[in-house]
Each structure stands twice: as structure tokens, then as C-alpha cells.
Amino acid sequence: MCENRPANDCIAKTYGVKPIWSIIVKVEIKDKEELTKELNIEIPAETVNSRIDLKLKEVQKTTELKGFRKGKAPMDMIKKLYGEKVKFEAAEDILKDTYPQAVQEHKIRVASYPNVTAMDFTDEGGLTYTATVEVFPEIDKVEIEGLELTEETIEVKDEEVDQVVEMMQKNFSxxxxxxxxxxxxxxxxxxxxxxxxxxxxxxxxxxxxxxxxxxxxxxxxxxxxxxxxxxxxxxxxxxxxxxxxxxxxxxxxxxxxxxxxxxxxxxxxLDELNDGFAKKTGQGETMLELRMNIRENVKNQKEEEKNRAKKTQVIEHIVSKNEIPIPNSLVENYLENVVKDFKEQYKDQKVDEEEIKKNYEPIGRSNIRWNMLMHKIAENEKITVQTEDVDALIQKFADNYKITKDQAKEHLRQSGNIADLRESLLEEKVIDFISGKAKIISADKK
Missing domain, CATH: 3.10.50.40 (Chitinase A; domain 3)
Incomplete structure (x- = not known):
């Protein structure tokens, strides 16, 4: 059975032809502009002809011509009728097979889709093409020294609790x-x-x-x-x-x-602020319990704000200390997604695409640079995300939404957010690693 095999592999196995990726092709790699490589790929005539024959047999199998039963038309007629079309379809299949193989074998870290040009058949019947592609920069070391983190002491004042109580009083009025x-x-x-x-x-x-x-x-x-x-x-x-x-x-x-x-x-x-009101909110049986819960929630919010501020300081420091080049295709893709989001959010308004791109390009470059540097730090320092880390975060998600862990896992799986969870956890670990090497300055003393 071929359910779990690539389509061409299945066809090749059926007709006794070697899969294209098992054939050694000639690959010449040239460095062009910064972060741009040109791959000149040549496939021998034997391989090309085998691929064409394979596709012709597949066409023959499904073709019904006048005077012949389905699948029984002579190969000469099939070649005459479909030869040119099959030839170019085979070339496309070969490209799809050989380009990934060349990238993998030569360990090229591609950052963009290839721009394929100069695809042509040689006089001997072989196939040549050129693929130009952007690549990720080579990063040897990431400078992390010299970071100073400003941190505030977390304190929740009575006035802050009063403000939340007042807001709740309005909401329940x-x-x-x-x-x-x-x-x-x-x-x-x-x-x-x-x-x-x-x-x-x-x-x-x-x-x-x-x-x-x-x-x-x-x-x-x-x-x-x-x-x-x-x-x-x-x-x-x-x-x-x-x-x-x-x-x-x-x-x-x-x-x-x-x-x-x-x-x-x-x-x-407005309701009177008494134990009855506390019960009405569902967050306490008494006003004392309600205020204690509010104080804890405000403290947690401040902790989150503190962590966000720390993250911002760490990212700004690392990005400014390591000005590595960025693939333009990644920036362009980021900006296209930003414009798309704006158009969806403001469907009834005219969106100035160029102005949006101009405003968001610095943000995009910073985000992309940080992402590359963050992964390099994780690689160098052997920082990884374990299964138990993901499970703990899924459990937290389940607790927040009052669902079971299995339900939370299934929801995240269906929405495709498991990978995002792992990425978020990895970033959190890298930031903690960098923060551990920083000089801490109290905001109260500045």
C-alpha cells in the first residue's frame, strides 16, 4: 500500500522505476548577493527519460481512445498525443523532487520560496534549471553581556483595590x-x-x-x-x-x-458594598474575601506586566547588540500579513498599504532578528522545551477555561496552537537565561 508514501514514489514503485531522489544529481551552488544563493541543478538524461516513461505509462493506463479499450492504446499513439505535455509535467515533478533534495543534502537553510529560472532540456535529453533562494544568516555567537534590567517592587495599594471594587459595583448595577x-x-x-x-x-x-x-x-x-x-x-x-x-x-x-x-x-x-454584593460577584462570600481576591488578581497582573517589561528590555538589548542581516523575504511576508490584518479589521475603510508597511517595517525587522537570535541562543546553550513543560502550560490553559486537560489539548491541537505553545515556552526559557546574567537595578533607586 502507498498511503503514507509520496505520490511519485508510489508510481515509481508500481512501474519499477527508481524514485527521483535516489538518483544523484549535479548541484552547483553560487553565493550571489548577501543572503542569496543560486543553485544550478542538472539531472541526467537517464533520470529524465525514466520519469517521462513513468508518466506516459500512467497516462496510458487512464486513457481511452477510439478503437481501444481503456488502458490498451498503443504507446506510440500516447506519445504522439500527450508527449509534449507529459514532458513538461515530468520536468515539474523532477523540480519538485530535486530542489528539496539539493537543499537537504547541501544543508542550505532557506528563508524563501525559490525563484526558478532557465529551466531547459539539454541536447542529450537531460534537464537543467536555476533556483535562486534567500537563506538565513550564519550566526556563530550571540552577544548577551552588558544587560541591565530595571525592576519595580510589586505592591498593591488599598486605593487600587478600591478602584476595582468601584468598577465591579458599576458592572453589577x-x-x-x-x-x-x-x-x-x-x-x-x-x-x-x-x-x-x-x-x-x-x-x-x-x-x-x-x-x-x-x-x-x-x-x-x-x-x-x-x-x-x-x-x-x-x-x-x-x-x-x-x-x-x-x-x-x-x-x-x-x-x-x-x-x-x-x-x-x-x-x-449602585448596590451597597456589603457581603451580599460580594456573593453577587461570585468572587467571595464576604467583602473581606472579595477584596483579598482582588488584591491577589491585581498582584498577578502586575507580575505579568513586570515580565512583559523584562521581555521588552531583553529583546531590545539583544537586537541592538547583534545587528545580523535579515532575509528581505521574511520582512515582506511579515508586512503583507500586517496589511491583511488591517484590511480585515477595517473592511469599510480605505487602507494605505504603503504607510502601514513604512510604520511596521522597523517592528518586523526587530521581531525577525530577535527570533533568529533567540533560537541561536537556545541552540548554543542547549535550552529545550520538554514534554512536561508543554503539559504544565496546557493544564494552566485548562484551569483558566474550566475544562479538562484532554479537552484543552484537543482544542489546541485543532487550532494548530501546540507549536505556538512550544515556541512561547522556548522564548520564555531563553529570556530567563539572559535575565539571569543581567545586572538588576531597582526602579525605586533610579
Whole structure:
């Protein structure tokens, strides 16, 4: 049976022809531009003719011509009718077989698909072609010395717990519409028309049924100041000057004028903060237990933020210390995926592909360089991911989503994320290795 064999191997075995990869071909390798190699590959006539004969027999087997039963047409007729087509199909099969063989035998670390040119048949009946391909750079050693890591002492203040309790109180509150002027902590439903936008910051001109929560500290100051006192049906023009350090960089430093019409005014009916409220949240039987759980969660979040900050410092240090060349094809592929994501996210808007690529190219180059360096460090230091490491992470995934470990494993397998898990674990181990050699500086002393 041939179920688990390559198709050509099966055909070759059926007709008694040697598989193409068992034939030694002539390979000449030339270094072209940086990270570019040219492979000139020559396959002898014997091999080419065997491959053509193999395919002709396969065509003969499935062809039904007038006057002959299926599979019984003379080979001369098959060659006359299908010879040229079969010849070029055989050439394509030979290329698909011999290129990977040449790469493997000569240990070429390819970073791109090959650009195949000059494919031709020789006078003797052999086949030659040229494959140009980008390769990964050769990295001998990765410089990791000189890293200084700034770390903050993790502390959870009572005020931070209070903020989370306040947010939960809002989330569990009842919201009802009221017929009165807007209050300082109300939720206001607005129809918003954009009047002025000199920088064309946002392409949309109308925002209907937009909810503005005046109790939210993140609400734009101009809205918090202008909306209280307005009544349902009233309209007011509001000019917003976005700060230069506004979190959404798209708006940073911009000035926009809006016309706002009040459609609804809503108020919150907040629960009293007692043990009954704690039980309602499902995160504690008493307020004391709820606050303790919140404190632990905030601490865990800060630990994650600390680890992310450490990761950023490590990557920036390694990438800046080791400016290795990067295959352009990897950068181009990265940027194409970024553009694709933007188009899917903003389906109704025109996307400036060149601007996106320009903005994301430095990020892509840094990510690709880090990935290559990270794997080289792992190789040099013999850092590996064990089965038990993956199992522990899958168990954590299962616990988070309250499913069994087997269910988690199956979900990750079907979504193709097992490999991503291993890669994430390897990166985590490499970062821990580098961090272990760093000088730690307390942020409190800076």
C-alpha cells in the first residue's frame, strides 16, 4: 500500500522505476548577493527519460481512445498525443523532487520560496534549471553581556483595590433611563456629528447612539464638562483638544469639533458594598474575601506586566547588540500579513498599504532578528522545551477555561496552537537565561 508514501514514489514503485531522489544529481551552488544563493541543478538524461516513461505509462493506463479499450492504446499513439505535455509535467515533478533534495543534502537553510529560472532540456535529453533562494544568516555567537534590567517592587495599594471594587459595583448595577438634565455621573446617549477635523483623523462623520459614561475617569474632559445640565433633545458643539500624549496615537495632538445631540439620559442604581454584593460577584462570600481576591488578581497582573517589561528590555538589548542581516523575504511576508490584518479589521475603510508597511517595517525587522537570535541562543546553550513543560502550560490553559486537560489539548491541537505553545515556552526559557546574567537595578533607586 502507498498511503503514507509520496505520490511519485508510489508510481515509481508500481512501474519499477527508481524514485527521483535516489538518483544523484549535479548541484552547483553560487553565493550571489548577501543572503542569496543560486543553485544550478542538472539531472541526467537517464533520470529524465525514466520519469517521462513513468508518466506516459500512467497516462496510458487512464486513457481511452477510439478503437481501444481503456488502458490498451498503443504507446506510440500516447506519445504522439500527450508527449509534449507529459514532458513538461515530468520536468515539474523532477523540480519538485530535486530542489528539496539539493537543499537537504547541501544543508542550505532557506528563508524563501525559490525563484526558478532557465529551466531547459539539454541536447542529450537531460534537464537543467536555476533556483535562486534567500537563506538565513550564519550566526556563530550571540552577544548577551552588558544587560541591565530595571525592576519595580510589586505592591498593591488599598486605593487600587478600591478602584476595582468601584468598577465591579458599576458592572453589577442596574441602569435606567431618567427624564431630567444630565448629571455628573450619568450615562449619556448621543448622536455625534463631526464638524471639523483638519488632520482627517477619523474618516467617519457620524456616530449615532454613542454612549458616554461621565463617571468614567477616562472620559474626555471636554465632554465631562459640557454635557452636565443638558436635556434630552438639546444640541451643543464641543471642541476637543486631544493631548499630545493621548493613549490613542491616532488622536494625539489633534483638534476636533463635534455637534452632540442628547438622545437619552441614564443613571446607575449602585448596590451597597456589603457581603451580599460580594456573593453577587461570585468572587467571595464576604467583602473581606472579595477584596483579598482582588488584591491577589491585581498582584498577578502586575507580575505579568513586570515580565512583559523584562521581555521588552531583553529583546531590545539583544537586537541592538547583534545587528545580523535579515532575509528581505521574511520582512515582506511579515508586512503583507500586517496589511491583511488591517484590511480585515477595517473592511469599510480605505487602507494605505504603503504607510502601514513604512510604520511596521522597523517592528518586523526587530521581531525577525530577535527570533533568529533567540533560537541561536537556545541552540548554543542547549535550552529545550520538554514534554512536561508543554503539559504544565496546557493544564494552566485548562484551569483558566474550566475544562479538562484532554479537552484543552484537543482544542489546541485543532487550532494548530501546540507549536505556538512550544515556541512561547522556548522564548520564555531563553529570556530567563539572559535575565539571569543581567545586572538588576531597582526602579525605586533610579
Amino acid at each position: 442596574e441602569v435606567r433611563e431618567v427624564e431630567r438634565p444630565v448629571g455628573a455621573t450619568d450615562i449619556v446617549v448621543l448622536d455625534i456629528d463631526k464638524l471639523e477635523d483638519k488632520g482627517n483623523v477619523i474618516p467617519t462623520d457620524k456616530f449615532e447612539n454613542s454612549e458616554v459614561d461621565l463617571s468614567n475617569k477616562m472620559t474626555i474632559k471636554e465632554f465631562s464638562e459640557a454635557l452636565p445640565g443638558m436635556k434630552k433633545g438639546e444640541t451643543k458643539e464641543i471642541t476637543v483638544n486631544y493631548a499630545d500624549d493621548y493613549p490613542d496615537k491616532q488622536f494625539a495632538g489633534a483638534e476636533l469639533k463635534y455637534k452632540c445631540t442628547v438622545k437619552q439620559v441614564k443613571e446607575r442604581l
